[in-house]
Amino acid sequence: MADGADIIIKAAKGAEKGPGSAGSAAAPGRAQAKAAWTALRGALRSDWWVGALLPAAAIAVWQLAGSTGLVSPEFLPTPLAILAAFTELAVHGGLSHHLGVSIGRAGLGFLIGAMLGLLLGTLTGLFRRAEYMLDPGVQVLRLVPHLAIAPLIILWFGFGEVSKIVIIMSGSFFPLYVNTFMGIRGVDNKLFEVARVLGFSPWQRLRRLVLPAALPGILLGLRLSMAVAWIGLVVAELIGSQSGVGFLINEAKQNSNTPVIFVGIVIFAVVGKLIDSLFRLIERKALHWRDSYQG
Amino acid sequence: MGEALLSITALNKSFGTAAGQVQALHDVDLQVQEGEFITVIGPSGCGKSTLLRIVAGLDTGYSGKVTLEGTEIGGPGIDKGFIFQEHRLFPWLTVEKNIASDLPLGKPEIRRKVDELIELVKLQGFEKSYPRELSGGMAQRVAIARALLRNPRILLLDEPFGALDAFTRAHMQSVLLDIWRRNRTTMIFVTHDIDEAVFLGTRVVILEPRPGRIRKIVPIDLPFPRKKTTSSFQELRLKVLNVFEKVDELELTDGAGI
Numbered sequence: 089m090a091d092g093a094d095i096i097i098k099a100a101k102g103a104e105k106g107p108g109s110a111g112s113a114a115a116p117g118r119a120q121a122k123a124a125w126t127a128l129r130g131a132l133r134s135d136w137w138v139g140a141l142l143p144a145a146a147i148a149v150w151q152l153a154g155s156t157g158l159v160s161p162e163f164l165p166t167p168l169a170i171l172a173a174f175t176e177l178a179v180h181g182g183l184s185h186h187l188g189v190s191i192g193r194a195g196l197g198f199l200i201g202a203m204l205g206l207l208l209g210t211l212t213g214l215f216r217r218a219e220y221m222l223d224p225g226v227q228v229l230r231l232v233p234h235l236a237i238a239p240l241i242i243l244w245f246g247f248g249e250v251s252k253i254v255i256i257m258s259g260s261f262f263p264l265y266v267n268t269f270m271g272i273r274g275v276d277n278k279l280f281e282v283a284r285v286l287g288f289s290p291w292q293r294l295r296r297l298v299l300p301a302a303l304p305g306i307l308l309g310l311r312l313s314m315a316v317a318w319i320g321l322v323v324a325e326l327i328g329s330q331s332g333v334g335f336l337i338n339e340a341k342q343n344s345n346t347p348v349i350f351v352g353i354v355i356f357a358v359v360g361k362l363i364d365s366l367f368r369l370i371e372r373k374a375l376h377w378r379d380s381y382q383g
Numbered sequence: 384m385g386e387a388l389l390s391i392t393a394l395n396k397s398f399g400t401a402a403g404q405v406q407a408l409h410d411v412d413l414q415v416q417e418g419e420f421i422t423v424i425g426p427s428g429c430g431k432s433t434l435l436r437i438v439a440g441l442d443t444g445y446s447g448k449v450t451l452e453g454t455e456i457g458g459p460g461i462d463k464g465f466i467f468q469e470h471r472l473f474p475w476l477t478v479e480k481n482i483a484s485d486l487p488l489g490k491p492e493i494r495r496k497v498d499e500l501i502e503l504v505k506l507q508g509f510e511k512s513y514p515r516e517l518s519g520g521m522a523q524r525v526a527i528a529r530a531l532l533r534n535p536r537i538l539l540l541d542e543p544f545g546a547l548d549a550f551t552r553a554h555m556q557s558v559l560l561d562i563w564r565r566n567r568t569t570m571i572f573v574t575h576d577i578d579e580a581v582f583l584g585t586r587v588v589i590l591e592p593r594p595g596r597i598r599k600i601v602p603i604d605l606p607f608p609r610k611k612t613t614s615s616f617q618e619l620r621l622k623v624l625n626v627f628e629k630v631d632e633l634e635l636t637d638g639a640g641i
Binding site: 301379 | 515
């Protein structure tokens, strides 16, 4: 728009001077607008703050609505009150202890679940017989929501750590299983012929062809599994626990301590996002050989 | 001439399709001596790729006898190098790692041979490049180096330059001839380009279709390096072309008979 308007203005100015100079006057204007547009696009691409723009605006409005008394602090505490609750928890409330417990649970559950997912996914991906035997059952179980089986798991394993790990594990298993399977089935058949011509042993075929070729799928599965593990953690900790970020939220709910609930939610969001970013970084580093559209 | 390196006798191969059995190869006999450069040419459907894949051990279920150094072809292996029409490199490996593939680059012996091959196929400076960064001709040269590293007894090439432009193709032909003259690797080169067949081969095997069988074998006794513009080259080219025209005529009468 600015580009077009600029040209019209410049062209009009040029017309005053005479028809001969109109073209030459319009050209620099167009170039200027184009340079500005390129700079803006560059900033959009490279600068992280663009992603922070909308949330920052939302927080400002939120704070304003709270401090002008538009919204009751019981219902929606202001960002500053949440920040105060966060500091209080961090200094006196053993926040780092609870966070550590939560990350440990999610990590352990994720590790076991992902390992099983990778193993079974590889098995069903490689062998049709294994697929026929295992896949239908896995697909049925995959569609049962976490929350629905959580009571059963607690019934079986009690309220201790085991049931929490099992809940997290059962969630993080499926994304990696599905994506490993799909990744392996997506390997170019022509490369298998190359493996035969080069005399690869079955082990070499797995290590040098199948796994590297399926890596994009496997890494995507890992990222999704991690996200599900994180959600499973909340389910596990809200149902009944004596420690962890979920426990903090549950306790705050019973005491009507709304700011602490928000602290818990924000921690889940921020830590989750950090872990996701870490996985994205690993993905970028491991898959730099890919020749795909980068946007 | 002593014992042939590759011996094909009474080779028959048919495929089962929806329309019934189709005979791809009919009574093919071919003896290839050590160090020969055989080019195989024929119209599509003449079974030239099938022939190559049987020698490679990729296709089975044929009748007849195919032996390499006296032993029956059991299956694919590194003694029979194979170059596909597409380069088929591993996209996640660099040029040097693609050439090494399953062999450890850390071994000084492998390292030295890989470096030698990179020089042979003229890819110095691209050792650390990924396939997506290479042109079609460069990628195909990597594939050739990958096969040569394994010291194959015979190198089988299935229309390897078919997807390349004319200039790259001519360059690749001279690179391949260079390799052949230095290493004396026995080659079987399948193509549908008459010029290419006459330019590269010490013998041109002409196949005809339905069922695929050998029509004629034309020895090309021109000295290397060859020039496509010389009259002796053109003479042999016409000779091969003439055989083709007879094949075409045969096709037409066959068609008329149905």
